[in-house]
Amino acid sequence: MLSRTDLRGRAHTAAELRRALPRGGTDIDSVLSTVAPVVAAVRDDGVAAALEFGARFDGVTPSSVRVPAPVLAHALASVDPTVRTALEESIRRARIVHADQRRSTTRTEVVPGGSVTEKWIPVARVGLYVPGGNAVYPSSVIMNVVPAQEAGVSSLVVASPPQAAHGGWPHPTILAACALLGVDEVWAVGGAQAVALLTYGGTDLATDADAGTELAPVDLITGPGNIYVTAAKRLCRSVVGIDSEAGPTEIAILADGDADATSVAADLISQAEHDVLAASVLVTDSVELADRVDAEVAAQVGTTRHAERVRTALSGAQSGIVLVDDIDHGIAVVDAYAAEHLEIQTADAPAVADRVRNAGAIFVGRYSPVSLGDYCAGSNHVLPTSGSARHSSGLSVQTFLRGVHIVDYDRSALQEVAPHVVALAHAEDLPAHGDAVSVRFADVPASGSPV
Known part of the structure; x- marks a missing residue:
């Protein structure tokens, strides 16, 4: 199921590695012509256009864009208690980590009587996109909202696609996560039209509780989405800020011959279940481990719920096993790959991890799987993809802050x-x-x- 790329026996240049390594991604340019009219229509006609596209793409039209407060309250009251407890713990851990990322004002006296102060000011209003396609992502609510709140953002809105199965509102678990975080502004809108409406704003439909409430535009949009969401972010980034152009999720695992093949296979599968375009890559200096992982993948795929999706992802050009001469060679390869998620399952994993330069997040040792970071490590799971970890960081408190220099001579x-x-x-x-x-x-x- 997993193809093999053999890099053993000679050194490769950075250019050669970029061409040789498994790589997926999506062609954003291919859908710009489809998305541009959506953005233009929402820019010109606001909510009416957004709801029209929502009816066409999502098959449902909510009674208002803004989710009413009673709907949020009911979602929280109805959520499974074990899920609520897990969400609360995830929020607690995320707050611990992100609170430590806050920046302080620094004043530098350049000369007597001349100073430059750098003051960190939160973005005034942000829009946080939470997808709702193959899966439900309350964890993405946490990963977007917590750093924005810890940065001191005073106004934020979560946008998520309406669901026909849930009365035209976003999934109840997403709404419950919003309520737990104290987010009272949630829009039932998804896709490219959501990005456009966040960018340009509009006036909501009149309801019994709220007659034509203003839907104020935002200054920054964060959060992952499908290719159409990403294309809309590209088209709107001259008007608003964006965090990144996120591609399909990816995991790379650097492992030696002593790694546990069962765990490695499970971790490759865990990311493959996100999307048929998800990338799962094993980099190893052990042919024996590669063989064991192949066998484990074949055995475990048959028992996973989304087996067909996983098989498609693992057999795609974006996934595979890369054979290297040794761990030093492996570090060079994973640095060239610059994975969104990188696991280190080698002897002396902390020391190996310390030598890695390019990754969105690094997971050290057998007991730090990527799925821990997806939910409850305290780290953020909105991370750079498609090799952009060479130059970009994941979502953090810094995403929502602007450094302003104050010159006083x-x-x-x-x-x-x-x-x-x-x-x-x-x-x-x-x-x-x-x-x-x-x-x-x-x-x-x-x-x-x-x-």
Whole structure:
């Protein structure tokens, strides 16, 4: 089921590795022409257009975009107690981790009388997208909401697709997670139309409880979604900020011959059940382990609920086993791959993990599986995909903060540096920049030469 790529026997350049390693992803450009009219229609016609597309794509039209408070309260009251307890524990752990990510204001005195202060200001209003396709993702509510709240965002809205099976509202477990987190603004809208409505806003349908409430646009949109959601984020990012263009989920496992094949196979399968495009890659220096994992995958797939989806993902071009000469070679390979999720199942796993440079999140040892991070490690599971971990980070408190420099120079501090400002302004052929400084002082001529 898992194809093999043999990289043993010679060194490979970074360019060669990018071409040789299993890689999936989606072609966002291929759907832009489909998504662009959706975004334009919602921009021009607001809620009416969003609901029309929702009826076409989701097969349901909610009675209002904003989910009424009683619906949220009922969802929380009705959620399975064991699920509620698990959600509460996930929230608790996420808050512990994300609270430690808060940044403090820093003031630097550059010269006497001249300082630069960096102040971290939360984004004013954010839209958090929670998908609702193959699975229900209350965990994604937590992963989006908690860092936004810990950053101090004062206004946030969760958008999730309406479900025909649940009265036209998002899935009750998603609503229960929102209620647990104190989120009282939830929109029953999904897909590209959700991204567009978050970007441009509109006026909700009139209801008995709420006559035409404004649906205010947001400043930043975060959260994963399908290819149409991602395309809409690309089209809207000139108007709002976005976290990333998320592709299908992926796991890479760097393992040696002593790794437990049963655990490795289970972890590969766990990510493959997300999507037929999900990528599951094992990097190992042991042919024996590769053979054992192959056998375990074949045995375990037959017992998993989403067997057909898993088989499709594992047999796709994006998944496979990569054979390397040794663990040093393996580290170079996983750095080139830059996985969304990277597991290290080797001898001295912490030391090996410490040498890895590129990954969205690193899971160390047999007892730190990716599924722990999906739910209850305290880490965030909204992570960079498709190799973007080489340059991007996962969702965090920093995602929702803006660093603003506050420049405060007094007269003497500006006068001291004025000749340099004037000289550089003339070097760039922007003399008015220099004049803006020299006009404040009689002894700094506009020519750029100090008297």
